[in-house]
Amino acid sequence: MQNGGYNMTDSDRDKLRRNDQNEKEEDFEPDEDFWLDEDEEDAEDGQPRPRTWIRKVIVWLIVAALGLNVLAFWPKVYSWEAIRFLIVSNTLSKDETLALYKDSIVTVSSGKSKGTGFQLEGGYIVTNHHVAGNGESLLVKSGLEETGVRAELSASAPSIDIAILKREATTEDFPSLKAAEDWTIGESVYVIGNPLFFNRIVNKGSIVGSTQLDGWDRPVLLIDAPIFGGNSGSPVINEDGDVVAVVFATQEVRRDGKREKYGLAVPMHEVTKLIEQLAD
Template identity: 45%
Template sequence: MSEDRNNQNPDIIDDDLYEEFEDEELFELLEEERRKPKPEKKGPVFPKWAFWLIAIMMFINVIAIIPKTFSLPAVDFLFKSAQLSTNSDINTYQRSIVVVESGKSKGTGFSISEDGYIITNHHVIDNGEKISLAYPEEGLFQGEVVAEFESVDLALLKARRVDGKKVEDLPSLPLAEETSFKEREHVHFIGNPLRFTGIANEGEVIGYTRLDDWEEDVLMLDAPIYHGNSGSPVINMEGEVIAVVFATIKREQHGKVGLAIPISYYHHKIENLEESQTPDQ
């Protein structure tokens, strides 16, 4: 959470998107869903037995008899992800999404090279604990921190095989050279929200915003972002990563929105790092 540095209407940022789903947020999300205007229904009506099944699961979930997994928003994004995954491009993107675990924290990362370089949020791995990485098809790897860019909440990791063998032929996502977009441009993002993995969803880019405790502007997304989405790639219609999800915030004009770090910030940090490591001639 951000500090009240100016003591006047500070930005309250939820950047703990890797933490477990709490009961209070569950109720808040349910109330939010209940208050939403209901669109005119077309086609087959949602069966009553399915509604009551979800309601029963929710009741059991709240009293903690089973793990906290099911919620109405969760059902929504599972259906959406299943729908989007029928798109061959989305299905290909999902192969590059990595589960990043460090101690008790769990978030998202995405592969950017065949030899296992991965981008995630700095706050996902800043606890000093051992890092584990899991690709959807290639399995488990050990994670090594290559670079940390705390000022823009990014980190570069390297996947290492447990058996010490060379890492190669891993799926990866291309990065846009710069963060460019049109207002309300349609984008996809893929991550590991709640206790699920590789969940695809969609949204729109609202534009830039400035946070109280950031020196750089970040992107606002009109998109359903939950705990576990930290480090999710924001992918444009050309299949390039233009930003990295890191938090949510409430804005008077837009309500609850997602926040994402422009990928151009990553490029700038890497360039500065390489320059600083180049020996003087």
């Protein structure tokens, strides 16, 4: 066959057929973007991908919810007053004498409850009745011990919210405090305990007087000092290092025409009478 003065050979015809096939294959070869889904094709047009912004919204909602929970929980654990007493405790704890007093303080736990106790001369541990409960599953732990040890309930006086404990077994000679029955209005005192989620926190205050509670037949002391949950069973220690009372609660009291919160503490002479009964 002739084409424009050129004779096409069989070899030329084969080349033409091969080129036609290649062009057809190239026409149907998928571009890379063909495999992208709809969201990704939209992203190429500058539009946000729906699934991406939905994920971001969900993440931010979760973060916001967690943040709100933290903010709601914070005032229950920390407050400016609590932060202040931590700062004061850190300063007071640098005093070597007060540091020794802290060694006699123990954490008393019974089931889910936790409070404070302290060791007196003679090996007895003093705490509150509402901390020790019925005496089951009692554990005490000082700052000198790595783990808690079992304790037994030696005596309890619910009417004055006092309990006396004894370690079941120990070979250690733990530091102890002495009891004093005398106190005066206005004298400076220290309160050492396990408030909130902290242990062996020391703060300073004063004895402002005594008060008679409804249902009680004996007066209790009013203590002007930072008292929080977990301070139950804390010793009130005078400047001589003797325990004059045991913290058990707080109460708002009207004084000088205004209501203020004070710590309530059982005078130590009530505690020593209970211990003397154990010795009889």
